[in-house]
Amino acid sequence: MRHNHGIEKTGKTRSQKKSSPDLQSAQTDARLGRIVRLLTSYATVVVSGTKIASEIGTGRSEVWRLVQQLRELGVDIAGRPATGYQLRSMPDLLLPEILAPLAQGTIFGKNIHHYYRIGSTNTAAMEAAGSGAADGSVFVAEQQTAGRGRGVNAWHSARTVGIYCSFLLRPALAPSDVLVLTLASGLAVFSAVQEIDPHVSLDLKWPNDVLIGGKKVCGILTEMHAEVTRVKHVVVGIGINVNQTGFPPDLMSIATSLRIATGTEWSRVELCGALLKSMDREYRNLLENPGARGSILQRFQQRSSSVQGRQVQIQDNASLEGVTEGLDASGFLQVRTAQGLRTVLSGTVVLS
Numbered sequence: 001m002r003h004n005h006g007i008e009k010t011g012k013t014r015s016q017k018k019s020s021p022d023l024q025s026a027q028t029d030a031r032l033g034r035i036v037r038l039l040t041s042y043a044t045v046v047v048s049g050t051k052i053a054s055e056i057g058t059g060r061s062e063v064w065r066l067v068q069q070l071r072e073l074g075v076d077i078a079g080r081p082a083t084g085y086q087l088r089s090m091p092d093l094l095l096p097e098i099l100a101p102l103a104q105g106t107i108f109g110k111n112i113h114h115y116y117r118i119g120s121t122n123t124a125a126m127e128a129a130g131s132g133a134a135d136g137s138v139f140v141a142e143q144q145t146a147g148r149g150r151g152v153n154a155w156h157s158a159r160t161v162g163i164y165c166s167f168l169l170r171p172a173l174a175p176s177d178v179l180v181l182t183l184a185s186g187l188a189v190f191s192a193v194q195e196i197d198p199h200v201s202l203d204l205k206w207p208n209d210v211l212i213g214g215k216k217v218c219g220i221l222t223e224m225h226a227e228v229t230r231v232k233h234v235v236v237g238i239g240i241n242v243n244q245t246g247f248p249p250d251l252m253s254i255a256t257s258l259r260i261a262t263g264t265e266w267s268r269v270e271l272c273g274a275l276l277k278s279m280d281r282e283y284r285n286l287l288e289n290p291g292a293r294g295s296i297l298q299r300f301q302q303r304s305s306s307v308q309g310r311q312v313q314i315q316d317n318a319s320l321e322g323v324t325e326g327l328d329a330s331g332f333l334q335v336r337t338a339q340g341l342r343t344v345l346s347g348t349v350v351l352s
Contacts, residue, residue: 102273
């Protein structure tokens with residue numbers, strides 16, 4: 001099988017008695033989201049602790065503890081156990097109770113797993129896949145401490161300013177088709193951003209980056225567990241820089257955010273909801289439409305300034321230079337070099 005560096009292939013994993021550190025990370029207590037949704041529904045009135053306790057199936061003292069947790073996370077809740085609670089303001093949190101209604105009708109709306117802080121959503125999703133998690137499970141975090149990019153690269157994942165999520169998929173595909181799924185995921189990000197603001201000028205860079213003005217605003221990491229002829233599961237990790245106003249010194253020249261590019265703050269909830277819907281459309285299209293592969297390759301090329309007629313250098317085991325000549329039928333990049341036409345199976349594309 002031709003292997004693309006942006007698609008990490010994992011071997012079979014043995015069952016372990018202990019979960020990985022990522023799954024030991026505290027998954028968000030589902031009751032927190034239910035409290036937020038309840039207070040949002042009664043935004044103009046004070047809701048008694050007794051009513052909240054009844055709605056979420058716990059006691060008033062536990063309600064107080066959960067409210068304290070929400071306050072520590074930046075949720076502004078007025079009131080005390082004796083008088084009741086009222087929601088005054090809330091940060092842009094990607095809670096399942098808030099995202100699920102936005103993803104209604106998609107395969108992603110019923111299995112959203114939320115973390116306030118985790119090592120890597122991709123690592124958590126891969127481990128959950130080995131434990132039988134359902135097709136369409138989504139893992140989303142407010143912050144990653146060990147976010148991963150391609151190869152050994154890290155993904156900067158500052159708290160509550162980006163979208164860091166991983167989609168667990170169980171497609172009936174051959175391993176050689178997974179690159180097309182990666183390209184489709186880039187198209188899904190493109191569509192989601194354009195749905196919120198059609199004036200944002202995005203550029204897709206093969207195989208797994210989304211750029212604004214030549215700087216990276218989104219990275220995609222696809223990992224799969226496959227047998228020779230079939231995929232067992234795929235995890236598509238997507239990191240989008242949304243509301244960052246700056247980056248560490250080593251990233252300032254290569255990274256940007258939607259806020260920096262547009263000068264306005266974005267709703268992460270609105271954008272994540274749009275992403276869930278666009279990913280669902282692309283995934284269903286790939287599985288159900290016989291002509292989907294050709295459509296994906298064509299649309300990717302139309303939305304990329306660099307896959308046709310662009311001088312590039314491919315950083316791999318041996319550097320390769322030339323002019324891009326589009327994608328082949330499998331989605332691999334074609335480059336015309338001094339030695340002839342070469343098919344790029346892996347490596348980092350550096351634009352000249």
